[in-house]
Amino acid sequence: MKPYECGRCGHLLDIADATCPRCAAPLGFALPLDDILVLDGPEGDGWVRCLEHPTTGCTWVVAPDDGPRCESCRLTRTVPGDDDPDDHANLVVIEQAKRRLVVQLTGLGLPIVDRGVDPEGGLAFDLKSTRYEPVTIGHADGVITIDLAESDDAHREMLRAQLDEPYRTVLGHLRHEIGHYYWEVLVARPGRHDAFRALFGDERESYQDAIERHYAEGAPPGWHETWVSAYATMHPWEDWAETFAHYLHIRDTLDTASAFGMSLAGPVEGTADGAMIATDDADESTFWSVARDWTALATALNAVNRSMGHADLYPFALTPAVINKLAHLHDLVRSS
Numbered sequence: 001m002k003p004y005e006c007g008r009c010g011h012l013l014d015i016a017d018a019t020c021p022r023c024a025a026p027l028g029f030a031l032p033l034d035d036i037l038v039l040d041g042p043e044g045d046g047w048v049r050c051l052e053h054p055t056t057g058c059t060w061v062v063a064p065d066d067g068p069r070c071e072s073c074r075l076t077r078t079v080p081g082d083d084d085p086d087d088h089a090n091l092v093v094i095e096q097a098k099r100r101l102v103v104q105l106t107g108l109g110l111p112i113v114d115r116g117v118d119p120e121g122g123l124a125f126d127l128k129s130t131r132y133e134p135v136t137i138g139h140a141d142g143v144i145t146i147d148l149a150e151s152d153d154a155h156r157e158m159l160r161a162q163l164d165e166p167y168r169t170v171l172g173h174l175r176h177e178i179g180h181y182y183w184e185v186l187v188a189r190p191g192r193h194d195a196f197r198a199l200f201g202d203e204r205e206s207y208q209d210a211i212e213r214h215y216a217e218g219a220p221p222g223w224h225e226t227w228v229s230a231y232a233t234m235h236p237w238e239d240w241a242e243t244f245a246h247y248l249h250i251r252d253t254l255d256t257a258s259a260f261g262m263s264l265a266g267p268v269e270g271t272a273d274g275a276m277i278a279t280d281d282a283d284e285s286t287f288w289s290v291a292r293d294w295t296a297l298a299t300a301l302n303a304v305n306r307s308m309g310h311a312d313l314y315p316f317a318l319t320p321a322v323i324n325k326l327a328h329l330h331d332l333v334r335s336s
């Protein structure tokens with residue numbers, strides 16, 4: 001995500017900022033403008049804060065006739081019913097991650113139809129607490145369910161270690177589940193199944209059998225060559241959702257690097273001639289050039305993270321088979 005600038009003092013801002021850290025100007029993010037506005041200045045005229053600002057700290061603004069909830073908050077259908085402080089703190093984290101997701105999807109030109117507009121297939125989020133019921137993270141017919149406890153760092157890290165996953169974040173969950181939603185939008189239409197099945201396999205295979213096999217036997221030997229993660233090996237739908245999440249990771253992180261003017265001149269992985277950081281230019285006509293730049297950037301950022309004693313930023317390796325899947329997805333996203 002690109003950095004935004006305070007219209008009053010020029011300080012660099014993030015969409016999570018409701019006030020400028022330097023000059024204390026009240027701020028609001030307007031999705032239709034892709035900009036952060038100073039609300040008590042002329043640019044703030046005609047914009048009001050999202051109704052959820054006092055409850056979840058939403059930092060977005062809407063035009064009065066487009067409210068009262070912003071484009072992200074209106075997608076939330078279910079939240080826990082009481083004022084438990086832990087649930088509330090977790091909800092704040094998830095809503096913030098969801099706003100990042102909505103900014104990216106909008107930037108990519110992917111349609112977001114909310115459930116209020118299409119009660120059958122529109123998008124909605126049920127944000128539930130295991131305090132009241134068992135919660136399974138997942139997607140069904142446009143409804144994405146997220147366990148609020150995933151916002152708790154200690155809990156999520158415990159699960160990550162238990163499940164032997166290299167990466168587990170709230171934003172990653174959202175990017176995976178929205179992938180299932182976009183399978184319906186981008187693939188489940190006449191003429192598109194064959195190309196999907198050639199790369200990801202036949203999604204008509206029993207999902208229940210696939211789950212049982214995966215948890216009994218684990219990923220097949222040598223899976224790294226064909227799938228981006230062990231979880232992706234379970235079923236073609238999960239392969240698609242995992243690949244979609246990686247597509248969003250890669251595009252957003254490259255866009256951020258590009259917005260900050262980053263380029264690599266040092267040793268790079270996977271290229272003979274050095275790497276420029278990919279931008280959205282038309283000449284980036286295939287995903288292969290994006291993958292080249294991403295591999296170079298991810299290799300460098302992993303090394304930077306290790307210098308700080310952190311885990312790798314991107315603990316995955318893209319193989320030709322995985323890049324082919326990402327390239328197919330890239331074409332579908334661009335055609336949408």
Ligand SMILES: [Zn+2]
Pocket residue numbers: 006007008009010011020021022023024025
């Ligand atoms: Zn400022």
Ligand SMILES: [Zn+2]
Pocket residue numbers: 050051052053058059060069070071072073074
């Ligand atoms: Zn909002």
Ligand SMILES: [Zn+2]
Pocket residue numbers: 176177180237238241
């Ligand atoms: Zn899934």
